[in-house]
Amino acid sequence: MLVYLLQRLAVLAATLLAASLSVFAVMNLLPGNAAETILGPTATPEAVAALSHKLGLDQPAAIRYAHWIGGALRGDFGLSYAYGSPIGPLIASSLSVSAPLATLAMALAAFIALAAGVYAADHRRRTGDAVVMAASQVGLAVPNFWLAILLVIVFAVTLRLVPAGGFPGWEQPMLALRALILPAVALGVVQAAILTRVSRSALLEALNEDFMRTARAKGVSRRAALWRHALPNALVPILTIMGLQFANLIAGAIVVENVFVLPGIGRLILQSISNRDTLVVEDCVMIIAIIVIGLNFVVDVACAAIDPRLRNPVA
Numbered sequence: 001m002l003v004y005l006l007q008r009l010a011v012l013a014a015t016l017l018a019a020s021l022s023v024f025a026v027m028n029l030l031p032g033n034a035a036e037t038i039l040g041p042t043a044t045p046e047a048v049a050a051l052s053h054k055l056g057l058d059q060p061a062a063i064r065y066a067h068w069i070g071g072a073l074r075g076d077f078g079l080s081y082a083y084g085s086p087i088g089p090l091i092a093s094s095l096s097v098s099a100p101l102a103t104l105a106m107a108l109a110a111f112i113a114l115a116a117g118v119y120a121a122d123h124r125r126r127t128g129d130a131v132v133m134a135a136s137q138v139g140l141a142v143p144n145f146w147l148a149i150l151l152v153i154v155f156a157v158t159l160r161l162v163p164a165g166g167f168p169g170w171e172q173p174m175l176a177l178r179a180l181i182l183p184a185v186a187l188g189v190v191q192a193a194i195l196t197r198v199s200r201s202a203l204l205e206a207l208n209e210d211f212m213r214t215a216r217a218k219g220v221s222r223r224a225a226l227w228r229h230a231l232p233n234a235l236v237p238i239l240t241i242m243g244l245q246f247a248n249l250i251a252g253a254i255v256v257e258n259v260f261v262l263p264g265i266g267r268l269i270l271q272s273i274s275n276r277d278t279l280v281v282e283d284c285v286m287i288i289a290i291i292v293i294g295l296n297f298v299v300d301v302a303c304a305a306i307d308p309r310l311r312n313p314v315a
Contacts (some may be wrong), residue, residue: 004304012297015140019289024065025277027285055081064244068282082275087283090268095287097167098257101180108188108199110242116192117199122226124204132196138150139193148186148259155182157227165261183260187253198241202234205258211235236303243299247292 023180035051039245056067072077075085120132156164162182170174206212207230217227254266265284272280 001304004181005301008297008300009011012293015293016290018056019293020069020286021065021284022062023285023289024068027282028061028064028196031070066104068279072286078274078279080277080280080288082272082277082280087280090280091287092264093262094268094284096170097180097262098250098266100176101183101257101262101264102246104180104184105187105191105249105253106242106246108184109191109245112188112192113199114238117194117203118226118231119205120196120200121230122222129200132200134195136193139189139196142190144186144190145255145259147189148183148256151186152259158310162242165259167262179262181261183256183262184254186256186259187249191249195238195241199234199238202237203230206230206234223259231308236307239299239306243295247288250288250291256268 035048035055049058056064059067068078071175075088077091080087080090081087083090109261116132116136120129123129152164157159162178163175165179167179170176203226207226211233212229215229216222220229248267251298253264256262257264257266258270265288268285269281272278272284
């Protein structure tokens, strides 16, 4: 296991390096710069050049990359060109909304998907299985932004059970959680539909294995065999999909965040792109890349702990 962990850590470090180079290269290939955006279209070339020099935008790319990575490793993400404030607190404030939102959505999706997937697998080729699969197909077809608008109309505007948008901050925890309920449902339903189908398929494959027939032959009940033997052996593909889904919820919730006017990292990236605030975009994208790569590492280790065969796939 130690050798496997060291291998995965080496892959993690190499992937993070490649991601940082890619993010920096892409952002610096875009036309224009922050100085032109800040000063506006009427600015003179001399004024643009002076501001570019002040912001360090006229330095060679290698030096700017070294300053960016060095600062990030020290916890200094630099100053936002548009906001004129440190970027670290901006990202922390955005993640304090996006991370709990993604966690709630993922928890909801996992609860629905595991329950529905186990039920569908246990009732395969029967009415319950058909109903679950039909519901999951509908969930896959519904766009999350449309579901978000529908939830606002029904639960916020008509029934007035939860707020329609905005985020009061974590100083009022109960109000903050209420503000995240509808966005979490809008995001979690689609992910639950995907995970339900994956869970059902993985469980059906496990149910057809020899160890399940052996367990039943020893007198283990069908329900006990399903939960104690089939589900643990089906967890590898389920955990893999959950890791990808959680990363997608962190990075891809921008539409739902805009529907509910949530100050998450998606809105911060969108506003920074509009302001040509490249340093904020670089930092945000890199933070998301770290989260995605880190989650994949955790999922790989968890899957290897569940199934020792994954530690040495060649053998």
